[in-house]
Amino acid sequence: MTGGQPTPQDGVVFDRVGKSFPSGDKNNPTVVLHEISLTVAPGRFVAVLGPSGCGKTTLLRLADGLNRPDTGSVRIFGRLPQPGPDIGFVFQSFRLIPWASVAQNIAFGLADLGLSKRELDDRVAHHINLVGLTRVANAFPAALSGGMRQRVALARALAPDPRVLLMDEPFASIDAQTRELMQIELLKIWAQRQSTVIFVTHSVDEAILLADQSVLLAPRPGRVVEVLDVDLKRPRWVFDTQTLPRYLELKNHLSAQMRKLVLSDPSSDFFGR
Numbered sequence: 001m002t003g004g005q006p007t008p009q010d011g012v013v014f015d016r017v018g019k020s021f022p023s024g025d026k027n028n029p030t031v032v033l034h035e036i037s038l039t040v041a042p043g044r045f046v047a048v049l050g051p052s053g054c055g056k057t058t059l060l061r062l063a064d065g066l067n068r069p070d071t072g073s074v075r076i077f078g079r080l081p082q083p084g085p086d087i088g089f090v091f092q093s094f095r096l097i098p099w100a101s102v103a104q105n106i107a108f109g110l111a112d113l114g115l116s117k118r119e120l121d122d123r124v125a126h127h128i129n130l131v132g133l134t135r136v137a138n139a140f141p142a143a144l145s146g147g148m149r150q151r152v153a154l155a156r157a158l159a160p161d162p163r164v165l166l167m168d169e170p171f172a173s174i175d176a177q178t179r180e181l182m183q184i185e186l187l188k189i190w191a192q193r194q195s196t197v198i199f200v201t202h203s204v205d206e207a208i209l210l211a212d213q214s215v216l217l218a219p220r221p222g223r224v225v226e227v228l229d230v231d232l233k234r235p236r237w238v239f240d241t242q243t244l245p246r247y248l249e250l251k252n253h254l255s256a257q258m259r260k261l262v263l264s265d266p267s268s269d270f271f272g273r
């Protein structure tokens with residue numbers, strides 16, 4: 001974090017961000033995020049890791065401008081975040097438009113870019129091809145498998161070529177083989193486009209495979225407990241990364257931290273608590 005006001009060079013900056021939501025008790029709102037300070041430098045890939053309910057989705061929604069913080073500030077390249085073509089969001093639940101085809105779903109986010117019909121069609125076709133869905137370009141979401149829907153969601157987020165890509169457990173509900181291929185695709189796209197990525201996951205392996213840094217959040221209230229540099233060389237898919245001693249060290253460390261956080265959460269129902 002640099003001193004003073006954030007500048008565009010800082011990328012995505014959370015500065016002492018707090019966020020609460022109303023609870024049943026009017027005088028006692030639920031504090032979801034507390035004093036979150038975090039800087040994601042331009043072009044960096046940061047994974048946010050933490051137990052369920054610790055505020056990961058809330059953090060992404062603040063970065064997109066879908067919500068505003070109660071205290072502190074969020075800046076995207078020096079500006080207040082605002083949903084639009086500069087920020088791609090891959091939602092946990094896909095959120096495809098059911099009455100629109102794959103191609104139309106992807107075209108939707110390009111409407112405000114002032115592209116000609118030809119440019120728009122090319123851009124859509126390119127992204128459909130990028131995620132391997134050319135064969136089903138005219139199909140509707142209901143006809144697609146979960147993995148395919150997730151690929152549509154990814155293509156839709158990538159198509160406007162956003163500076164910032166926010167991803168909320170994007171591969172959590174797809175099978176292991178597809179997930180592995182998608183992770184590699186994502187890393188290739190990221191290396192090529194140099195976008196700034198915040199990737200939420202609860203998978204330690206995924207965080208280590210993908211990210212430059214892993215940020216560990218603790219629950220109730222959500223706060224940063226650790227920022228870990230994932231110091232494994234890239235590209236990570238060309239050799240057997242998962243057998244490297246350093247990989248195992250990072251994995252053991254993060255897994256132990258996650259276990260500790262889950263067990264220390266008073267609202268967790270592990271072991272009948």
Ligand SMILES: Nc1ncnc2c1ncn2[C@@H]1O[C@H](COP(=O)(O)OP(=O)(O)O)[C@@H](O)[C@H]1O
Binds near residue numbers: 054
């Ligand atoms: N709009 C909302 N209104 C009330 N409570 C909310 C709202 N959004 C999230 N929460 C609460 O905030 C906490 C964190 O939610 P979330 O950010 O979705 O966590 P995570 O993504 O880490 O599982 C949860 O307890 C959730 O119930």
Ligand SMILES: [Mg+2]
Binds near residue numbers: 057058
């Ligand atoms: Mg979530």
